[in-house]
Amino acid sequence: MPSENEAISVSDLIHQINASLLKHRARVHGEITKVDFYPKAVYFSVRDKTEDAVLSCMIWKSDYARNAVELAAGMEVIVSGVPEIYAPRGSFTLKVQTIELFGEGKLKQEYELLKKKLTEEGLFAIEKKKKIPAYARNIGIITSKSGVVLRDFLMNVGSHGFKIIHIDSRVEGKDALHELHQALETMAKQDIDVLVIVKGGGALESFQAFNNESFVRALAKFPFPVITGIGHQPDITLAQLVADHGADTPTAAAQKLNEEWSRVSAILRSAENKIIGRYARELSLNREVILNASATVMDAFNRFERVIRDLRKDIQGAIAVMRAMLNKHTDTVGKTLDRLKNLLRQGIGRKNAILREVSEKISRSQSSVLYTASVGLSEYIEEIPQLLLPVFNGISSDLSIGSETIGRVFRPALAAATANMRSYEAQIDARNPENNLKLGYSIAYAGGKLLRDAAQLKTGEITEVRLLKGSFTSKVENITK
Numbered sequence: 001m002p003s004e005n006e007a008i009s010v011s012d013l014i015h016q017i018n019a020s021l022l023k024h025r026a027r028v029h030g031e032i033t034k035v036d037f038y039p040k041a042v043y044f045s046v047r048d049k050t051e052d053a054v055l056s057c058m059i060w061k062s063d064y065a066r067n068a069v070e071l072a073a074g075m076e077v078i079v080s081g082v083p084e085i086y087a088p089r090g091s092f093t094l095k096v097q098t099i100e101l102f103g104e105g106k107l108k109q110e111y112e113l114l115k116k117k118l119t120e121e122g123l124f125a126i127e128k129k130k131k132i133p134a135y136a137r138n139i140g141i142i143t144s145k146s147g148v149v150l151r152d153f154l155m156n157v158g159s160h161g162f163k164i165i166h167i168d169s170r171v172e173g174k175d176a177l178h179e180l181h182q183a184l185e186t187m188a189k190q191d192i193d194v195l196v197i198v199k200g201g202g203a204l205e206s207f208q209a210f211n212n213e214s215f216v217r218a219l220a221k222f223p224f225p226v227i228t229g230i231g232h233q234p235d236i237t238l239a240q241l242v243a244d245h246g247a248d249t250p251t252a253a254a255q256k257l258n259e260e261w262s263r264v265s266a267i268l269r270s271a272e273n274k275i276i277g278r279y280a281r282e283l284s285l286n287r288e289v290i291l292n293a294s295a296t297v298m299d300a301f302n303r304f305e306r307v308i309r310d311l312r313k314d315i316q317g318a319i320a321v322m323r324a325m326l327n328k329h330t331d332t333v334g335k336t337l338d339r340l341k342n343l344l345r346q347g348i349g350r351k352n353a354i355l356r357e358v359s360e361k362i363s364r365s366q367s368s369v370l371y372t373a374s375v376g377l378s379e380y381i382e383e384i385p386q387l388l389l390p391v392f393n394g395i396s397s398d399l400s401i402g403s404e405t406i407g408r409v410f411r412p413a414l415a416a417a418t419a420n421m422r423s424y425e426a427q428i429d430a431r432n433p434e435n436n437l438k439l440g441y442s443i444a445y446a447g448g449k450l451l452r453d454a455a456q457l458k459t460g461e462i463t464e465v466r467l468l469k470g471s472f473t474s475k476v477e478n479i480t481k
Contacts, residue, residue, distance in 0.1 A: 011087060018084045025082045028055060028094065029102060032075045044071055046079060046094075057081070059096040066177060068114070068213035069099045076102040098177060100208055111211050115238060118213070123220050129244045130225040134260040136193035140165045140224070142183045143198045144172075149250050153198055153229070156254035160261040165190050171199040176209040184218050194257070195222060197239065198229040198250035210239035219243060229253025442467050454481050 030046030033054065042064050047054045057079060059067075069077070081096035101110050118124060139157070143150050145168040154164065169183040170176035180197075187195055197219075199210070209215060210230055216238045219226055228243040229250040240246035247253040444451040445464045451457070461476045 014085050014087045021083045027080045029078050032073050035071045057094045057096050066214045067099045078102050124241045132225050132245050133193045138163045138192045140187045140192040140195045142167050142169050149200045153250045153254050156251045158258040172206045194225045196227045201231040207237050210237035216242050227253050454479050
């Protein structure tokens with residue numbers, strides 16, 4: 001803000017004043033005294049009929065055409081707008097947006113004149129009306145979001161899967177004209193099947209937007225079918241006359257949209273009742289047949305059950321006889337099997353013990369066994385004469401002669417015994433498990449015992465594995481049986 005002593009320009013002052021005047025929007029009643037038409041605007045004056053007061057007014061040509069009220073001196077009107085100072089002339093002016101005729105008589109007179117004009121143009125002709133879709137799904141609606149009209153419409157339109165596109169607009173009086181035009185322009189770009197415009201009841205003056213020539217012509221050019229539901233009786237608005245379907249009330253407009261859906265629903269309900277009724281009749285007619293068939297089936301089932309019961313008794317008897325026969329021989333067979341098991345266990349145990357001992361001894365050291373056997377046999381052969389000498393002490397007193405005699409007598413026998421021992425040595429060598437080491441096999445021990453079965457092992461146990469050359473130890477981590 002400038003200081004008290006600081007000067008401002010004329011335009012700055014006018015801008016400040018106009019900004020403060022924006023909050024003084026008003027509706028003014030007066031008599032037209034002067035009208036001047038210019039290319040872009042219309043200038044006129046309105047005077048007070050009771051006081052000496054005149055107000056200069058201005059309205060843009062586009063707004064003047066939209067109001068569709070031809071101004072002339074002497075007319076009594078209500079103008080709505082915002083006051084401002086017109087900077088080029090410094091004059092105080094009311095910038096008008098809407099113009100209304102004052103008095104119900106004037107409104108009716110203007111209504112009749114416009115109705116006659118548009119009727120003569122054929123704007124209300126039946127052949128120009130678009131057909132309302134029988135099963136509309138996408139519905140556009142223009143009305144005020146406040147009040148009960150929108151709620152009542154949605155309540156009465158029914159639940160047929162409609163997609164509702166609503167644009168909020170004032171619908172009361174001439175002030176609603178601009179918003180209605182804008183709503184029409186926006187709705188024309190939407191994907192709808194039909195447009196609905198609804199408004200509740202009120203005084204005649206509140207319906208002037210729907211009797212406006214520019215709005216009526218805009219409805220006639222709208223690209224989609226239009227339904228109006230404007231609650232005003234007994235007069236009918238020009239918007240209702242030009243609409244493709246003019247309902248008397250918002251409720252009637254909603255019912256127009258759902259009447260085909262309701263008819264189809266009624267047809268479906270009727271068909272459903274017919275189907276159910278036909279089914280019930282057929283069921284009743286065939287009930288006796290069904291009952292007889294059911295009785296036959298039950299009788300056959302009972303006979304079958306008796307046969308099964310008798311057969312079960314026979315099977316149970318046969319099972320009892322077989323069980324007795326088996327029990328009779330069970331003890332004999334069991335005892336025999338036990339004796340056989342014991343004999344086999346004893347024989348197998350002895351055999352396994354001998355084989356295990358021999359195998360372990362052979363496995364631990366083939367060379368040691370062979371060497372020991374060879375030395376033992378040699379010593380045994382050499383000691384035989386000495387061992388036999390006491391036998392012959394009683395026969396000969398000459399020990400030297402007895403020894404030679406024994407050597408001559410037993411040498412052939414000893415040679416044969418030595419040959420037999422050599423044969424046994426070859427057989428033992430042939431059966432030596434360490435021979436398999438030369439073929440790439442290995443021998444495993446655990447706790448000093450030869451391993452033949454994984455069941456001998458425990459997880460974490462240390463085993464010794466012997467190869468052809470050398471050996472190694474390993475720890476058991478996983479056992480597969």
